[in-house]
Amino acid sequence: xxxxxxxxxxxGTSLDAVDIAIxxxxxxxxxxxxxxxxxxxxxxxxxxxxxxxxxIDENSFIKDISQLNFYLSELFCDCILDFCENFNINLNSxxxxxxxxxxxxxxxxxxxFLDRQISSTLQIAxxxxxxxxxxxKVIGDFRSADIMLGGEGAxxxxxxxxxxxxxxxxxxxSLNIGGISNITYLPKNCNKNEIIAFDCGPGNVLIDSYLxxxxxxxxxxxxxxxxxxxxxxxxSRDLKKIExxxxxxxxxxxxxxxxLKLIKKLIGTNRYSIEDxxxxxxxxxxxxxxxxxxxxxxxxxxxxxxxxxxxxxxxxKRINYYLPNSSILLIDELGINGDAxxxxxxxxxxxxxxxxxPGNISKITGAxxxxxxxxxxxxx
Amino acid sequence: xxxxxxxxxxxGTSLDAVDIAIxxxxxxxxxxxxxxxxxxxxxxxxxxxxxxxxxIDENSFIKDISQLNFYLSELFCDCILDFCENFNINLNSxxxxxxxxxxxxxxxxxxxFLDRQISSTLQIAxxxxxxxxxxxKVIGDFRSADIMLGGEGAxxxxxxxxxxxxxxxxxxxSLNIGGISNITYLPKNCNKNEIIAFDCGPGNVLIDSYLxxxxxxxxxxxxxxxxxxxxxxxxSRDLKKIExxxxxxxxxxxxxxxxLKLIKKLIGTNRYSIEDxxxxxxxxxxxxxxxxxxxxxxxxxxxxxxxxxxxxxxxxKRINYYLPNSSILLIDELGINGDAxxxxxxxxxxxxxxxxxPGNISKITGAxxxxxxxxxxxxx
Numbered sequence: 001x002x003x004x005x006x007x008x009x010x011x012g013t014s015l016d017a018v019d020i021a022i023x024x025x026x027x028x029x030x031x032x033x034x035x036x037x038x039x040x041x042x043x044x045x046x047x048x049x050x051x052x053x054x055x056i057d058e059n060s061f062i063k064d065i066s067q068l069n070f071y072l073s074e075l076f077c078d079c080i081l082d083f084c085e086n087f088n089i090n091l092n093s094x095x096x097x098x099x100x101x102x103x104x105x106x107x108x109x110x111x112x113f114l115d116r117q118i119s120s121t122l123q124i125a126x127x128x129x130x131x132x133x134x135x136x137k138v139i140g141d142f143r144s145a146d147i148m149l150g151g152e153g154a155x156x157x158x159x160x161x162x163x164x165x166x167x168x169x170x171x172x173x174s175l176n177i178g179g180i181s182n183i184t185y186l187p188k189n190c191n192k193n194e195i196i197a198f199d200c201g202p203g204n205v206l207i208d209s210y211l212x213x214x215x216x217x218x219x220x221x222x223x224x225x226x227x228x229x230x231x232x233x234x235x236s237r238d239l240k241k242i243e244x245x246x247x248x249x250x251x252x253x254x255x256x257x258x259x260l261k262l263i264k265k266l267i268g269t270n271r272y273s274i275e276d277x278x279x280x281x282x283x284x285x286x287x288x289x290x291x292x293x294x295x296x297x298x299x300x301x302x303x304x305x306x307x308x309x310x311x312x313x314x315x316x317k318r319i320n321y322y323l324p325n326s327s328i329l330l331i332d333e334l335g336i337n338g339d340a341x342x343x344x345x346x347x348x349x350x351x352x353x354x355x356x357x358p359g360n361i362s363k364i365t366g367a368x369x370x371x372x373x374x375x376x377x378x379x380x
Numbered sequence: 381x382x383x384x385x386x387x388x389x390x391x392g393t394s395l396d397a398v399d400i401a402i403x404x405x406x407x408x409x410x411x412x413x414x415x416x417x418x419x420x421x422x423x424x425x426x427x428x429x430x431x432x433x434x435x436i437d438e439n440s441f442i443k444d445i446s447q448l449n450f451y452l453s454e455l456f457c458d459c460i461l462d463f464c465e466n467f468n469i470n471l472n473s474x475x476x477x478x479x480x481x482x483x484x485x486x487x488x489x490x491x492x493f494l495d496r497q498i499s500s501t502l503q504i505a506x507x508x509x510x511x512x513x514x515x516x517k518v519i520g521d522f523r524s525a526d527i528m529l530g531g532e533g534a535x536x537x538x539x540x541x542x543x544x545x546x547x548x549x550x551x552x553x554s555l556n557i558g559g560i561s562n563i564t565y566l567p568k569n570c571n572k573n574e575i576i577a578f579d580c581g582p583g584n585v586l587i588d589s590y591l592x593x594x595x596x597x598x599x600x601x602x603x604x605x606x607x608x609x610x611x612x613x614x615x616s617r618d619l620k621k622i623e624x625x626x627x628x629x630x631x632x633x634x635x636x637x638x639x640l641k642l643i644k645k646l647i648g649t650n651r652y653s654i655e656d657x658x659x660x661x662x663x664x665x666x667x668x669x670x671x672x673x674x675x676x677x678x679x680x681x682x683x684x685x686x687x688x689x690x691x692x693x694x695x696x697k698r699i700n701y702y703l704p705n706s707s708i709l710l711i712d713e714l715g716i717n718g719d720a721x722x723x724x725x726x727x728x729x730x731x732x733x734x735x736x737x738p739g740n741i742s743k744i745t746g747a748x749x750x751x752x753x754x755x756x757x758x759x760x
Contacts, residue, residue: 066501071498119450120450126524126528128755129524130528132526144512145511149513373508375508
C-alpha cells in the first residue's frame, strides 16, 4: 500500500486567499484513503486583489497575462515554502504539488471564434515554472480536458465525494454551502453513473452581500445575527417565488441570479431591521436547500455538510426544521477538516493524475468521456 | 534499445505555417539517434494570420486569449489527424506528440509587476486539451522552466546540435540561416559547457524584406536575383559599419535592428537596380556570418548549414569567398532533412522530456541550472 504525500493549493474565484493542505494518500486495492497532515490559509492583501481583478476584468495586453502567469508562480512558490517551513516539512518528503490555479476565464458555452465554435477555460500560474523553481513534480490544469471534450469543466468535487463520502449502508447527500449551495447525491453503494450533482440555490451569497452592503460584518458568524431576527413574511413569500429553486436538475446558478440587486428589488421601499432581513434570507437559503433535497433526491439520506456555511447554526437549524426526518452532520464529524476540504480536494486531483484514474464524471460535467485530468511537470 | 515514435509540431513566430515531423528515436547508452519518417508543412490562410496577429498585437480581453488557446488546440489536432491520414500513420503507433505552441509573449528581461521583478514567456494551445482530444500523451511548454530560472528561454536548438552534429574528429559549426543567422560551435569531442552559441547578424531578413517591399518575390529563390547583380561598393561599406557584427559573443539580435528601414536609410536617394541591391545585401549577409566565424570560433571547422537560407546559392558562394579554407555542407548532406529540422527538434525536446534529460544548456541560456523541459498530459 504505497503512500503518496501531496501538497494541494487552492485559490478561489473571489481572489481572497490561497488554501494549502498536505495529505498522505493510500491506494488499497482501489479503495483510496487520505490523511490530512496540515492545513493553512494565506490571505491576499487588498492591493493584490485590486491589481489582479483589474487585469482579469479589463482589457489587458497579452503581456499582462503572461507576466501575471509568472507572478502567481512566484507567489505560490513562496506560499508553499512558507507552509513547509511553518510545519517543518522537508520538501524532499513530498511526492508532488497539485495546484488548481487562478481561474481567469471559464465559459463552457461554445461561441464563434474565427471559423470554429469554441469554449474554453483558463487557470493560471505556470506548472512548469513552479516545478523548476521548487525542483518538484507539479500537477495542475484540471479543467481543460473536460472542456475540450464538450463538458462544463465543473463540478469536479463529486469524484471526491464518491471516493470518500459514499456509504455501503445508506444514501448520502454531500451538501456544500459556499456562496452558492450545491449537493452531490450518492445512493447507497452507487457507481459513478448513479451520482446526481446540482446547484440548489443561494448558499451564503445573499446573507453576505446584504451584510457587506449595510453593516461592518462580512458574514453572519455562527448565524448569530439571523438568530436575533424574525422572518418577514412578505419578503419570504417573494423570495420563494424564484423559479430556479423549483427547476429539475441538472441545473447550475451563480451571482448573476442571486445577488444584492435581487434583495434590494424585493425589499423596495420597505424598512426592515438588519436582523429580520438576515433571518429571512437565512430561512430562504435553508428552504431552497431543503426543497431540492426533498423533491429531487432522497430526503432520508444522511446529509453531510461542508463549506463555510456549515458554521452558520441558523441555516442548519432551518434545514432541520424543513427536513425533520433527515440526519444532518458536519463533514468535520467524519474526521475531514471542513475548512481544508477544497485544498485536500486539489491534492486528491493530483493523486488521481498520478494513479491515472479519471477525475471527471462525464454524466455530471457533460463531457464525451471520462479521462485523467491535469498536466504535470518534472522540471528538475 | 527501445524505440519512441514521436510527432513534433512547430509554429514559427511569423505565424505562416505549422510544420509537422514524425520521427523514431533510439537511446543507445545515452547515444541518442533519430530517424525521420515523414514531414509536411501546413500553410495558414492570411485570414487566420490577420486574426491571430490582431489578438496578439492589440489590447485583448482575457477571453480572447483563452478562446485562442482552445482554437489553436483544435487547429493543431486537425493538422495532426490530417498528417496521420496523409501518411497512413496509425495514432496507436505513436508514443507522444510534442508541441512548441504559438509564442504570444517572450521577454526574458525582468520588469516590475506589482511588488516583484518578473520575466515571462507564453506559448499557447492547451497541452491538456490536445491530449484529451487525441487520447495521446502530449508534451509542450519548453521555455517556461528556463525563464523561471533566470534564463533567456532561448536558444534551445544547441542541445539538438550537441546530440546530432558534434564530432569526435573535427570542430563543427552548425550555421542556421533563418531570418537572423546564428551559429552553434561544437569543438571536437566537446561537453555541453564548451558549446558556444550566438547570433551573427542578418540571415534572410534583409533580402526578403527588400524583395517583399519592391517586387512580387517574397524571397530570392536559389539566390538567382543576387547572381544577376553587382555589389554596390558604397552601400556595402555602410552596411559593414554596423557595430553588432563586430561585437564579441554572447550576443543576440532581431528585426529591431535588421529591417527594411535600415536599408532604406542607407540607400537614401540613390537609385540602384533591384539585382545590385540584393547582390549587396547577400554579400553583407555572408560577410557577417564569415566575420563571426573567422573571429570568434575556429574557421577551420566543418560548417553545417541549415535554415531556409541554405538554399540561397549566392549566400553560400560568398561565404566560400570569405572563408576559402572552410568546408561547408548542407545539413541535408548528413541525412537530416533541412526543411524538417525545426519540427524534428520539437519532437526531440519531447523525447528528452520522456527520458528526463535536461534540454537547456545553462551556459547558453543563462539559467541557474539545467532542467528537464516541458509539461506533459496523459488525459485519456
